[in-house]
Amino acid sequence: MRIEGSITALATPFTAAGEIDYQAWRRLLEMQVVGGTQAVVVAGSTGEAAALDEGEFDRLLSAAVELIAGRIPVLAGTGMQSTAKTIAQTRRARDRGANAALVVTPPYVRPTQAGLLVHYTALAEQAGLPIVLYNVPGRTGCDLLPDTVAQLRVHPQVIGIKEAVADSERIRALLSLRGDDFAVLSGDDPSAGQSMLAGADGLVSVASNVIPATMRRLCDHARAGDVAATAAIQERLNPLLAFLGVEPNPIPVKALLTRMGMGVGLRLPLLPLSSQYARDAIAMATVCGALESEPAGPLAA
Secondary structure, three states, rough: OOOOOEEEEEEOOOOOOEEEHHHHHHHHHHHHHHHOEEEEEOOOOOHHHHHHHHOHHHHHHHHHHHHHHHOOOOOOOOOOHHHHHHHHHHHHHHHOOOOOOOOEEEOOOOOHHHHHHHHHHHHHHHHOEEEEEOHHHHHHHOOOHHHHHHHHOOOOOOOEEOOOOOOOOHHHHHHHOOOEEEEEEEEOOOHHHHHHHHEEEEEEEEEHHHHHHHHHHHHHHHHOOOHHHHHHHHHHHHHHHOOOOHHHOOOOOHHHHHHHOOOOOOOOOHHHHHHHHHHHHHHHHHHHHHHHHOOOOOOOO
């Protein structure tokens, strides 16, 4: 399996009562497929995985697998603080039909590089799914370094990495490891175009929750090496991407999804978007509509 192109880290829509809104979930999934998204991540950090119980994880993932019906890969976010729990969660994902697991470095506990090597090797050997590594030290307090990735990428079950460190030297180091059996994916919307122009295989995006067709166009042009088209799309995206960073993810993107009729609110300790950004949300919803109304062009067909 190869995971590449425009990939959406899906938000989880809730009802006003705080339950999962499965009707909105299905609409969000179908919007992704129609918009050209090439894979989705269920129950990652954008999906508020830490706030979901086991039954909700199971139902969300099963509903996604059923609706998508093999049209694009479905990844499950399965990273936990311990190796044993991560293996167990990845097996749950396997049993519910996920195609691969996106596994963040264990948050808070701050393992060494040697510990990360053992952790991911055990997962690759015991969990029963292809593994995409996920490095986001700003959230986890743990940085998976390229030298460790180089040791892990030789395992046949380790098929890629989502790298959220927006540093050109880090991306270059990882790109030296990419190949037909190992994909390098950006995990940072603002710098993803440059990463793909440099050779990255795709993007795991937050913004594509609300603008899937636009993010597919960005990925297509950047992966094709079209500098001018990539820059033009990136320039139009910049105000939206800035808005998506005004408060911690997924608060801003869920404010936009709410305006699109896909869910209401978040689960504590996350609160809805602060009132000071309400006018920005209205403006950005208009921006999303304008971006998505543009023609796809030949690359995204």
